[in-house]
Amino acid sequence: MTVKLEARNISLSYGDPASGGNLLALSDINLQVREGEFVSIVGPSGCGKTTFLSVVDGLIRASAGQILVDGHVVTKPGRDRAVVFQDASLLPWRSVRRNVLYGLECAGITGRPAEERAAHFIDMVGLRGFEERYPYQLSGGMQQRVNLARALVMDPELLLMDEPFAALDAQTREMMQEELLQIWRASGKTVLFITHQIDEAIFLSDRVIVFSARPGRVKESVDITLDRPRSLKLKRDPRFHALEDRIWGLIQEDGGPPAR
Amino acid sequence: MRKPLRIMTTPSPQATLDAPPKAAGLAWPLRWQRRLIGGATVLGLVALWQAVVSLGLIDPLYISSPVLVIQAGIGAFQDGDIWADIRVSSIEFCVGYLAAIAIGIPLGLATGMNRRFSYLLGPFIDIMNAVPRVTFLPILILWFGIGLWSKFAVVFLGALVPIAIATDTGVRTNEARFVRVARSFGASRLKLLTSIILPGTVPYLFTGLKYGAGRALLGVVVGELYASTAGVGHMIADAGNLFDTSTVMFGVTLFMVTGIGVTTLLNRIEQHFDRWRPQEQQR
Ligand SMILES: Nc1ncnc2c1ncn2[C@@H]1O[C@H](COP(=O)(O)OP(=O)(O)OP(=O)(O)O)[C@@H](O)[C@H]1O
Ligand SMILES: [Mg+2]
Numbered sequence: 001m002t003v004k005l006e007a008r009n010i011s012l013s014y015g016d017p018a019s020g021g022n023l024l025a026l027s028d029i030n031l032q033v034r035e036g037e038f039v040s041i042v043g044p045s046g047c048g049k050t051t052f053l054s055v056v057d058g059l060i061r062a063s064a065g066q067i068l069v070d071g072h073v074v075t076k077p078g079r080d081r082a083v084v085f086q087d088a089s090l091l092p093w094r095s096v097r098r099n100v101l102y103g104l105e106c107a108g109i110t111g112r113p114a115e116e117r118a119a120h121f122i123d124m125v126g127l128r129g130f131e132e133r134y135p136y137q138l139s140g141g142m143q144q145r146v147n148l149a150r151a152l153v154m155d156p157e158l159l160l161m162d163e164p165f166a167a168l169d170a171q172t173r174e175m176m177q178e179e180l181l182q183i184w185r186a187s188g189k190t191v192l193f194i195t196h197q198i199d200e201a202i203f204l205s206d207r208v209i210v211f212s213a214r215p216g217r218v219k220e221s222v223d224i225t226l227d228r229p230r231s232l233k234l235k236r237d238p239r240f241h242a243l244e245d246r247i248w249g250l251i252q253e254d255g256g257p258p259a260r
Numbered sequence: 261m262r263k264p265l266r267i268m269t270t271p272s273p274q275a276t277l278d279a280p281p282k283a284a285g286l287a288w289p290l291r292w293q294r295r296l297i298g299g300a301t302v303l304g305l306v307a308l309w310q311a312v313v314s315l316g317l318i319d320p321l322y323i324s325s326p327v328l329v330i331q332a333g334i335g336a337f338q339d340g341d342i343w344a345d346i347r348v349s350s351i352e353f354c355v356g357y358l359a360a361i362a363i364g365i366p367l368g369l370a371t372g373m374n375r376r377f378s379y380l381l382g383p384f385i386d387i388m389n390a391v392p393r394v395t396f397l398p399i400l401i402l403w404f405g406i407g408l409w410s411k412f413a414v415v416f417l418g419a420l421v422p423i424a425i426a427t428d429t430g431v432r433t434n435e436a437r438f439v440r441v442a443r444s445f446g447a448s449r450l451k452l453l454t455s456i457i458l459p460g461t462v463p464y465l466f467t468g469l470k471y472g473a474g475r476a477l478l479g480v481v482v483g484e485l486y487a488s489t490a491g492v493g494h495m496i497a498d499a500g501n502l503f504d505t506s507t508v509m510f511g512v513t514l515f516m517v518t519g520i521g522v523t524t525l526l527n528r529i530e531q532h533f534d535r536w537r538p539q540e541q542q543r
Binding site for chain 2: 057059076077078079082083085087089091092093094095102103105106107134135136154
């Protein structure tokens with residue numbers, strides 16, 4: 001077993017201009033993710049999930065502790081990681097095609113090879129024919145799929161996903177879940193997946209990590225040993241319900257239901 | 261490359277693509293309505309102007325008349341002197357305005373992106389913004405003489421300030437989430453500037469350019485009225501001294517047409533850069 005990602009004693013506080021003091025968002029987070037593992041993080045809204053993901057990506061520096069990817073300390077974003085952001089973060093002045101090309105451009109990859117890769121992933125997320133559309137001409141779900149293609153096109157070893165399916169309707173969401181599992185199985189990528197939906201976390205993951213309310217701490221790590229490949233039928237399995245209840249309980253213990 | 265796994269099947273993108281955007285269907289009649297109403301109002305006013313003079317209600321010495329202005333214009337062009345004046349004024353405008361763009365945009369980008377630059381230059385820009393730049397004319401003429409160079413300077417200063425301020429504001433209002441995307445993909449500083457900051461700044465930038473164009477024209481007029489040897493403003497001043505109201509009005513019309521022309525051109529360019537923006541409902 002190789003460790004892909006390791007968080008060591010990560011703490012982070014934001015300056016709080018209102019009180020002049022600090023707001024502790026993450027407190028002493030320790031966790032490990034194995035190579036090829038699919039790990040989800042759930043926890044109450046505002047507990048620091050997005051913040052933690054930003055630290056892993058290298059966008060924010062932790063106040064204390066270290067992030068290691070493949071044993072190397074993370075100091076800034078890198079080609080081995082890509083983020084699917086929570087909010088609509090498509091560049092509104094770029095067409096679908098040029099949004100997907102964006103990361104490649106930043107990495108200095110242009111021309112035919114870049115175009116072919118972009119076309120491949122646009123097709124994969126079912127947006128062929130929409131290449132020249134601007135984000136405002138797409139539905140929320142379509143935008144989110146572009147968001148996903150933009151990260152996948154970078155072929156990252158570690159895929160960081162921040163509630164990527166939150167904007168989707170239930171049916172599309174389930175379809176995307178299955179397809180994400182397919183991509184994951186075919187590519188062997190390591191995935192760190194944030195969600196509010198407990199069933200989504202269980203369905204997708206090898207392990208669900210429950211964060212406590214702010215400041216975010218690892219409250220518990222729940223192994224999901226359900227057989228793979230998984231189909232949607234699994235969501236009606238009693239073992240699935242038992243896991244749901246357990247995780248639900250863990251979050252509730254901690255001051256309230258998950259947001260939304 | 262292997263056949264892509266499809267994660268989503270959209271029923272038929274073509275079906276949606278073929279449907280014409282309905283907004284465009286509405287736009288035409290509305291646009292004509294706007295032109296008709298706007299055009300009719302202007303024409304009506306011109307007709308009224310002509311009427312009050314033709315009916316002898318107001319002496320044309322005070323307000324000239326549309327016919328007299330056109331006659332003065334034809335006369336000026338037949339005479340030929342006007343070409344030299346137009347040339348001089350155009351050079352003053354173009355040199356001063358283009359220099360203001362060339363310096364103003366980088367200046368605004370620098371103060372918007374770099375805190376130290378804004379501490380350094382912010383006070384100067386604020387002070388310059390607080391005074392009408394044409395008040396510097398006497399000093400500028402002392403420094404540069406009454407020829408082209410003092411006009412370049414006053415036009416440049418007039419346009420520089422709004423352009424720099426608008427660019428600076430545009431950069432500051434840039435959305436952090438897009439900057440975060442660029443950083444996450446490891447964009448270089450140059451890439452960040454060209455792919456994130458500049459596109460987001462376009463509306464502000466063009467507001468500054470349009471406002472700056474007005475200030476630049478003001479510089480040309482005031483500079484030439486104050487002290488000059490040639491130019492359309494000079495022509496206006498001369499005609500004014502001779503109570504030749506029609507020629508004054510003709511000069512004013514020239515400036516007006518120039519101002520509208522520059523604004524229209526800038527609007528066109530802006531539309532090109534802003535075509536990604538959801539079109540607000542045509543009114
Ligand atoms: N840039 C920032 N500056 C100051 N405080 C911040 C900033 N970003 C987040 N916070 C605070 O840090 C805490 C954690 O925020 P974060 O966005 O990581 O939560 P989250 O778990 O992702 O929430 P959600 O599930 O609603 O997306 C919140 O209390 C929030 O107010
Ligand atoms: Mg979040």
